[in-house]
Amino acid sequence: xxxxxxxxxxxxxxxxxxxxxxxxxxxxxxxxxxxxxxxxxxxxxxxxxxxxxxxxxxxxxxxxxxxxxxxxxxxxxxxxxxxxxxxxxxxxxxxxxxxxxxxxxxxxxxxxxxxxxxxxxxxxxxxxxxxxxxxxxxxxxxxxxxxxxxxxxxxxxxxxxxxxxxxxxxxxxxxxxxxxxxxxxxxxxxxxxxxxxxxxxxxxxxxxxxxxxxxxxxxxxxxx
Numbered sequence: 001x002x003x004x005x006x007x008x009x010x011x012x013x014x015x016x017x018x019x020x021x022x023x024x025x026x027x028x029x030x031x032x033x034x035x036x037x038x039x040x041x042x043x044x045x046x047x048x049x050x051x052x053x054x055x056x057x058x059x060x061x062x063x064x065x066x067x068x069x070x071x072x073x074x075x076x077x078x079x080x081x082x083x084x085x086x087x088x089x090x091x092x093x094x095x096x097x098x099x100x101x102x103x104x105x106x107x108x109x110x111x112x113x114x115x116x117x118x119x120x121x122x123x124x125x126x127x128x129x130x131x132x133x134x135x136x137x138x139x140x141x142x143x144x145x146x147x148x149x150x151x152x153x154x155x156x157x158x159x160x161x162x163x164x165x166x167x168x169x170x171x172x173x174x175x176x177x178x179x180x181x182x183x184x185x186x187x188x189x190x191x192x193x194x195x196x197x198x199x200x201x202x203x204x205x206x207x208x209x210x211x212x213x214x215x216x217x218x219x220x221x222x223x224x
Contacts (some may be wrong), residue, residue: 011046025095085184094174113172121164
């Protein structure tokens with residue numbers, strides 16, 4: 001039970017951190033797009049994390065080891081700094097956009113953005129369930145095997161596909177066209193992460209090179 005409470009507390013702290021990134025730059029709590037995204041985050045990331053802690057705590061622990069500090073490879077530390085920086089910039093610029101009325105995103109597009117971002121968060125949870133070795137850090141563990149079914153039958157890096165959905169959906173969900181400028185830098189650092197990760201997997205994970213011949217798409221089905 002203590003572990004479940006810790007996960008619940010961590011998820012709440014993430015909600016608070018996102019709220020600070022949104023409402024402080026916005027200068028107001030009257031920002032419905034911000035509240036809507038917080039609700040989506042709670043439903044698709046916070047509550048599923050609590051469920052995973054109850055049903056499969058090992059999987060959740062791998063998923064929670066994330067960020068530049070957790071990475072062992074220098075290039076991955078830089079990549080994660082770039083990805084986190086893009087997400088923070090999207091939140092802050094979206095909030096400033098709301099404050100100074102730089103752009104006006106129609107409500108249907110805000111709803112679409114929430115659907116995309118929520119779908120991305122759900123995909124990251126599904127990846128953790130389908131691949132018990134899935135981790136937010138680049139590594140190969142003892143006994144790890146190649147997973148080629150489920151989402152891994154569509155693309156080789158479905159967790160990053162989920163990240164792309166979040167990157168694309170977040171600015172729209174938060175009501176900002178200007179924040180879309182940070183989507184491509186985020187996707188670019190994900191592409192760099194994939195290139196470096198595949199070198200490691202090809203060298204250290206048995207059967208991975210054969211898997212790449214079976215599943216050609218890295219990030220987006222039938223495109224790349």
